Amino acid sequence: MVNQSSSESIDLHTLASKEDFLAFQQRASDRWTQLWDGPNVVVSVGVGSSSIARGALDVLDRCRSLAGESAIVREVSGNGAFWMEPWIELKRPDEPPVIYGPVSVEDVRGVFAGERPDLAVGVRHAEAFGTVPPITEHPFFRLQTSIVSRNAGVIEPDSIEDAIARGAYAGYFKVLFELSQEEAIAEVTAAQVRGRGGGGFPAGVKWESGRKARATPKFVVCNSHEGEPNVYKDRHLHECDPHRIMEGILIACISCGAERGYNYIGGEYPLAIRRFRKAVADAERLGLIGKNILGTGKNVAFRVRTGGGAYICGEASALMFSVMGVRGQPRTKPPRSVEEGLWKRPTIANNTETLAAIPDIIVNGGEWFAGFGTEGSKGTKLMTVQGPMKRLGVVEVELGMTLRTLLDDVYGGMREGYTFKGVQTGGVSAGPLTDKHLDLPVDFDSLADVGGMLGSGGWV
Incomplete structure (x- = not known):
């Protein structure tokens, strides 16, 4: 039997106006609703670097070979729970999605047949389904507060339609059409969001300094090098929700007056790089990157750079040398990067996780974000x-x-x-x-x- 590999995609073509984006957003939302409320069996397999090491691709292939012709088999990302990988989420018509794990290739047939309730970890629903409790009641998930990771294990990372259906680029739309640069940065400042990759410098202060810098052109750099041993949260974000990172970078570009953005990703992350490059290509096809974005007259070009594994390139100034194609080495400060960064021009550099928080801050407001956390550490x-x-x-x-x-x-x-x-x-x-x-x-x-x-x- 032949199964669908994913739900039907929407044709990607350049969106030339505000109205075009809103129409695409509605089509993506309708497609998402049909996926979960329709008559098809939906099988989602969590595929990330960690689950691949435990056989997730073999499990995915097995699901595709056993699924019926009306089933939809989706390659989603991992959900952060390495201990239950590989996992399968099975959604039957009129039933909530049930997550099973860890699942071996040999277990797949039994899961499909309903013969392996012992592998059920939880249901993605507010209430229990039979004897299966909500996944959010599991101790690993119960105490989590998902903002930047809310799409992990839910969307197909290669699908811009999934991302937009789940809210992607709504914050970008807002800074393009509703907020001035000063108003956008004011929300980031009100959020009191601090850098998530090292020293914890306030992002709003950095953005305002970049906006006020007189020299042009200006640049925005996302630091996704992540060279610390046993740290892989930025890899996880790229594999789960690349459009969230892309949107954060684009919001920073518009807010600070930069017409070029970069993402510097560690070369040790092939899956993260592939998924992020796909996100960039799809955003460009839709006209969210390039010239005269959505008819606003605003321009943002974008490039992906990959590192060669040098630990020192995680330091911001060394990273910028590497982006420019020369040996990465730190420099003395001042000048700061917002004064002289890439090619001696103002450059705003933020960590991946910092930028991933920006879309929700713009959509919900800085005070909303500041409602999480402690007095000096928000979010x-x-x-x-x-x-x-x-x-x-x-x-x-x-x-x-x-x-x-x-x-x-x-x-x-x-x-x-x-x-x-x-x-x-x-x-x-x-x-x-x-x-x-x-x-x-x-x-x-x-x-x-x-x-x-x-x-x-x-x-x-």
């Missing part, structure tokens, strides 16, 4: 933990959660036979914490006070 943070934990993966939690809650409740505590001795913070960029720090809030200031560092959110 949420992607975290990765490496070590002998019962559960491993990428999580998004509200800043201010204690280290004990993160390690014991979200990640399930230490595996049998292991005792907690300490944890290295910020990847390897700062000092270690011991068991006396377990009740410390995880935020920028609390960690800095004891010699730690939030940094990229990696814990070893």
Whole structure:
């Protein structure tokens, strides 16, 4: 039997006006509704770097070979829960989607036949389905607050239609047609969002400095190098929701008056690079990148650059040298990059996760974002933990959660036979914490006070 590989796509052609975008947005929304409310069986397989290492592509192939001709088989991303990979989400007509994992190739037939309830982890619905509880009640997911990761495991990363149906480019639309540069940056400032890749510098301050810079042309650079050991949250974002990152960069370009954006991605991430390049190509086909965007007269060009694996290129000034095609090496400051960055022109550089938060800030307002977190650390943070934990993966939690809650409740505590001795913070960029720090809030200031560092959110 032959099955559909995905739901029917919408023809991609250049959108020339506000009305064109709104019409495309409506078609994408209708397509999404039909996917989940229609008569087809929908099978989604989480495919990311981690699940591929555990056989997810073989599971995907098995699903395609066994699915009926009316079934829709989707290649979505991982959902951050490495411990249950590979996983399958099965949606039958008039039933909520049930997630099964970990699933082997041999398990697929039994899952399709309804013979493996023991593999059911949760249902993607507010209420239980029979004996299967909502996935959000599982300890790994219950304490998460999904903002930048809300599409992880839900959309097909290669589908701009899925992304737009789930809200992509709504913030970009707003800065193109409704907000001035000053108003857009005011929302970022009100959000009090700080850099998510290292020092935690306020994004709004950086953007305003870039906007006020007189020299032209200006540039925006997304730092997706991610060279810290055992840190992979930016890879996860690229694999899950590349259009969210793309939108954040484009919003920064319009808000700061830059007509060219770059994303510098670590060369060790082939899947992330492929999915992001596909997102760029589709955004260009729709006319969201290029000249006279949606008839506004505004222009943004875009390029993807890949790194060669040098750790030092994660430092902003070294990264910019690498983008320009010369050896990456840090320079003394001042001047700052917003004064002299790429080709000695004003350059606004932000981490991937920082830019991924921008679309929701623009759509919902800076005060909304500032409602999450603590006094000096607003919003949420992607975290990765490496070590002998019962559960491993990428999580998004509200800043201010204690280290004990993160390690014991979200990640399930230490595996049998292991005792907690300490944890290295910020990847390897700062000092270690011991068991006396377990009740410390995880935020920028609390960690800095004891010699730690939030940094990229990696814990070893």
